[in-house]
Amino acid sequence: MTLTCRCGMDMEKEGFSAGGFSLRRGRCCNQESRLKRMMMSGLAIHNIMMRICCHTATATITSSRRHLFSKSSSNIQSASGWGNLKRFLSLRPPPPPPTLLPHCFSSASSLSSITDASSAATTSTPAAPALSxxxxxxxxxxxxxxxxxxxxxxxxxxxxxxxxxxxxxxxxxxxxxxxxxxxxxxxxxxxxxxxxxxxxxxxxxxxxxxxxxxxxxxxxxxxxxxxxxxxxxxxxxxxxxxxxxxxxxxxxxxxxxxxxxxxxxxxxxxxxxxxxxxxxxxxxxxxxxxxxxxxxxxxxxxxxxxxxxxxxxxxxxxxxxxxxxxxxxxxxxxxx
CATH class of the missing domain: 3.40.50.150 (Vaccinia Virus protein VP39)
Structure with missing residues (x-):
């Protein structure tokens, strides 16, 4: 199978292999959407190698784990490609931080009750204080x-x-x-x-x-x-x-x-x-x-x-x- 990017570059000559997964012309450049489609399809993906070339991106899948994100691998040709890969991975949103409860509360129900009370306090009209x-x-x-x-x-x-x-x-x-x-x-x-x-x-x-x-x-x-x-x-x-x-x-x-x-x-x-x-x-x-x-x-x-x-x-x-x-x-x- 011949892998060709929309920029015309022959991906097989550059040392990339499809690993049994076919990439159609013109879809390999959108690395983020391509990665999401592969993850949503439920495929057993062992390793993801990426390379940024000009204004395009190429994704390749291999069954070997030992080349995962290795700078010395032949699948990654330059330091700039490695930097672009790290920047892409940084686009993934971090997991939300755990909810920290005050020391005086031991359960989420206690926190919700306090939240409800505070919201009620802000919405209700305070009573006017009695004159001295x-x-x-x-x-x-x-x-x-x-x-x-x-x-x-x-x-x-x-x-x-x-x-x-x-x-x-x-x-x-x-x-x-x-x-x-x-x-x-x-x-x-x-x-x-x-x-x-x-x-x-x-x-x-x-x-x-x-x-x-x-x-x-x-x-x-x-x-x-x-x-x-x-x-x-x-x-x-x-x-x-x-x-x-x-x-x-x-x-x-x-x-x-x-x-x-x-x-x-x-x-x-x-x-x-x-x-x-x-x-x-x-x-x-x-x-x-x-x-x-x-x-x-x-x-x-x-x-x-x-x-x-x-x-x-x-x-x-x-x-x-x-x-x-x-x-x-x-x-x-x-x-x-």
């Missing part, structure tokens, strides 16, 4: 937070799970709901909120809000009373240490503005709160002065706080000076 008391206070200073938000944030520094607190003016129930979330624990008897208001519509609104926002177990931590805040001692047991008493003075938001808290009854309520409050407790008062009678009630609260003995009480007022109608926060802390 300092952040809320700075927001109030910059006009971004309301007085009630500042009061709620300060309650967290005083109240713990299982404490007893009083909402003296429950209104629409937002303060009551915040207090329940602060004191309610896993037991039915741990933590108690005594909430009261003189208006029946306030209790109905508060009860509806609590039913919608709390679980049945949490709802059991609240007691609602239709009564004046000056009579809080009638519903709070005398042997109970109250940690917090909350006042939100003024009129019911969305209700009749003529129905407001009065200075006379508010003073009595403050006196009662002072008696039931435990050491380390807080009286939190948000006073609204933009309605008729609001300024007089604020002045009464301020006078009451000013007369408390400094040895036992720390009294603070937060007020916006260039907004005379803005609500003010008055905090009365009882020392230990």
């Amino acid at each position: 008391e300092e952040d809320v206070m700075m927001g109030y200073v910059f006009g971004k937070k309301k007085a009630t938000q500042v009061a709620h944030s300060l309650w967290k520094r005083v109240v713990q799970k299982g404490d007893v607190v009083i909402d003296a003016t429950c209104g629409n129930g937002h303060d009551t709901l915040a207090l329940v979330n602060l004191v309610a624990d896993n037991t039915i008897h741990g933590g108690r909120v005594y909430a009261m208001d003189i208006q029946k519509v306030s209790l109905e609104t508060t009860s509806l809000l609590l039913d919608q926002s709390l679980t049945p177990d949490q709802r059991k931590h609240v007691e609602l009373f239709l009564m004046c805040h000056s009579k809080m001692e009638e519903v709070v047991p005398s042997d109970v240490a109250v940690r917090l008493v909350v006042f939100n003075l003024g009129y019911l938001p969305g209700g009749q503005k003529a129905l407001i808290t009065r200075s006379e009854t508010t003073l009595l309520a403050l006196e009662a709160a002072k008696r039931v409050l435990a050491p380390g407790g807080l009286i939190s008062i948000v006073v609204y002065v933009g309605h008729p009678g609001g300024r007089e009630e604020f002045e009464m609260v301020q006078a009451f706080a000013s007369e408390l003995p400094v040895q036992n009480w720390v009294c603070t007022k937060l007020q916006m000076l260039n907004r005379p109608s803005a609500p003010m926060i008055i905090l009365l802390y009882r020392r230990w």
